[in-house]
Amino acid sequence: MSDVAVVAGVSHQTVSRVLNSHPSVRPETRQRVLEAIEQLGYRRNVAARALVTRRTGTLGVVTSGSALFGPTSTLIAIEEAAREAGYFVSLATVARWEVPALLRTLEHFMSQGVEGIVVVASHDDAADAVRGFESTVPVVMVGPEDLQGPQLYSVAVDQYAGARMAVQHLLDLGHRDIVHLAGPEDWFDARARARAWRDALVEVGVEARTEIAGDWRADRGYEVGLEVVAEGPPSAVFAANDQLALGLLRAFAERGLRVPEDVSVVGFDDVDGSANFYPPLTTVRQEFRTLGTRCLEVLLAAIEGETPSRQRIEPRLVVRASSGPARP
Structure with missing residues (x-):
């Protein structure tokens, strides 16, 4: 960052403001800093940033790893939304939705210092495990509409x-x-x-x-x-x-x-x-893309200390040729 500041002719603090999208930087100054970043090939040191901010910028996502269309589409949407928001995704798969296995996975995420967790599963055992896990970070679960508890949130299609x-x-x-x-x-x-x-x-x-x-x-x-x-x-x-x-x-x-x-x-x-x-x-x-995006919105709001409302997404009927009038 010091090298970027020298090339751009600005202070170290100004470079920091540009990297964090601070609104007080003039457009022409922001452009000079961005050009210097490109010229020098600067990349943030995520590990060093985590030591300073005590935030890892990492989210945990649990899925079954199956090829079912819904969970896979939701997972892709979550990862894309997380990346756009500047977060990394740590992915874990569980072969079976059994309470011990899921609890081990959630503990694994906690040891990584994730800032929040998304569980992509509309399964009873997964919900039981999430309810029984004492998480210190927000957990969003896809599927159950009645999930309640400290740090627990749900997003579901109706x-x-x-x-x-x-x-x-x-x-x-x-x-x-x-x-x-x-x-x-x-x-x-x-x-x-x-x-x-x-x-x-x-x-x-x-x-x-x-x-x-x-x-x-x-x-x-x-x-x-x-x-x-x-x-x-x-x-x-x-x-x-x-x-x-x-x-x-x-x-x-x-x-x-x-x-x-x-x-x-x-x-x-x-x-x-x-x-x-x-x-x-x-x-x-x-709308699986909407589902995944809403999961991230709820999780990031909870990470920032807000209390997100329960999210329910409306589906829609697509009429094609496989349905027709009843036979006489």
Whole structure:
């Protein structure tokens, strides 16, 4: 910084102000300092800065490391938002959402001196571990809407509202026999979507069938699709995610069932490529980039001592060719 100050013809303090975006620096002075920085190839010494400020500029992010579209998209958005805000991300993956493993991961972050933690998981065990961890830094969790406690915050997409949109769309098309292929019972998102499906049918006086147990895999959707055809297909299927819907579409096509003429299919997530399923999939879009950005906003506000409000992000229905009027 002293070398930059000499080349730019300013004080060491002025260089510091430019680096920290202080508003009191004149534009022409700021430009001289920036040119000197570029000329000398100056880079901040993060370790030295941390010793002076007692802030590491590092955030911890926990994820499962799975290839599921939602968590991966959210993780990318968080990292980009953190980098733009001048923070580094320390990433840790846990193979299974088990309390001991997640607690070890959180302790690992604390030993690194992170300033805040984001947990990307809509899973019961992850929420239990976060609630039981006595953190000295803010923790933001993606998924649970009822997460409460000192230093704990949550950011979530309104899963219930999204599922209601999907089922209402099918009801508006005249469908009454609407089956739900559910996600895993120990995921918040899956339970909210199943509850919305059931509530939407009850409100119009339709007795809902028992939901079909599933997970998040296309293979499971395919298995269920074959079973559904053998038992006699319903008028429509609301799948808990797009991968399940993809498996259903394959099973129906192999058994000669036309979509949407014989059965309508609606998914959830709007994954990359869902517009190119055959037929293109009607689904509920989650704004994962917004989700990741909001996580960072909440975390950084908490780091600065503010009390962020609970964040809920609205999804939207994307209507494509896989849903159509109920058969006569």
